[in-house]
Amino acid sequence: MSGGRRCLVWAPPGLREPLEARLSSHAFEVAHAVDKTPVDVAVIYFDGDDASLEVLSRAVELKSARRLLAWSTRSARPLIEAAFSLGAHSWVFAEPPAAWDEVARAACRLVSEEAGNVVVPSARAFDEFLPLISRLSPRERDVLRFVAAGMDNLTIAAHLGISERTVKTHVSALYRKLAQENRAQLALLGAACSSP
Structure with missing residues (x-):
């Protein structure tokens, strides 16, 4: 139902x-x-x-x-x-x-309101994040790519062959390093920065 x-x-x-x-x-x-x-x-x-x-x-x-x-x-x-x-x-x-x-x-x-409203940064703001993304570890970039694809932590863990707890640790590091407040913002930034 x-x-x-x-x-x-x-x-x-x-x-x-x-x-x-x-x-x-x-x-x-x-x-x-x-x-x-x-x-x-x-x-x-x-x-x-x-x-x-x-x-x-x-x-x-x-x-x-x-x-x-x-x-x-x-x-x-x-x-x-x-x-x-x-x-x-x-x-x-x-x-x-x-x-x-x-x-x-x-x-x-x-x-469920989990995603909240997302404020989209300008193209210039995306460009400002590119140097920060280049400083991420290879595993953090992998996790960011999967977050950008809309995957949840459990699915990311399965794709990468790591534990869900490890994914959560990487996602927390991404929030901190990229100064993002929620997963939707992180996903948007990851998708945009990986785009041509």
């Missing part, structure tokens, strides 16, 4: 169906039309084309969702900045088939 959480999904055919199924398995009721009551989260595939720009803009204009989650299979600074400038509350970079779980978990975090 939905547990009272409702979502809207916009994505091209082939991406939408598996994502809707995964969101349903994470206790979301998937709405298929906008009504007078906003859904908890709108999950919008955003690749910067005219269609995704229009969908995100209209979702903001119509106030169709309390929170907007933009996701893409591409991680590029201009794309991330465009999504946030249009009104997205959170961003996930994820590639299928792992995308379905990663996006669904991000939607759950966003609805």
Whole structure:
């Protein structure tokens, strides 16, 4: 059952169906039309084309969702900045088939307010972080890359073959070294700094 959480999904055919199924398995009721009551989260595939720009803009204009989650299979600074400038509350970079779980978990975090609102630094601010990122250890850069991909600590631990506690230690070090206050900011910074 939905547990009272409702979502809207916009994505091209082939991406939408598996994502809707995964969101349903994470206790979301998937709405298929906008009504007078906003859904908890709108999950919008955003690749910067005219269609995704229009969908995100209209979702903001119509106030169709309390929170907007933009996701893409591409991680590029201009794309991330465009999504946030249009009104997205959170961003996930994820590639299928792992995308379905990663996006669904991000939607759950966003609805539970764990992600909070993210303030997007300017391109100049990203450039100021590049020297700091170059001083990170190779393992810290690995962890940052996985955080930027929207993975949780347990998933990162499995990918790197280390304990979840070790991942938490690295994430804490990243917060301190990069002067970030929450995971969403850390993920955004990591995604943007690793983009061309």
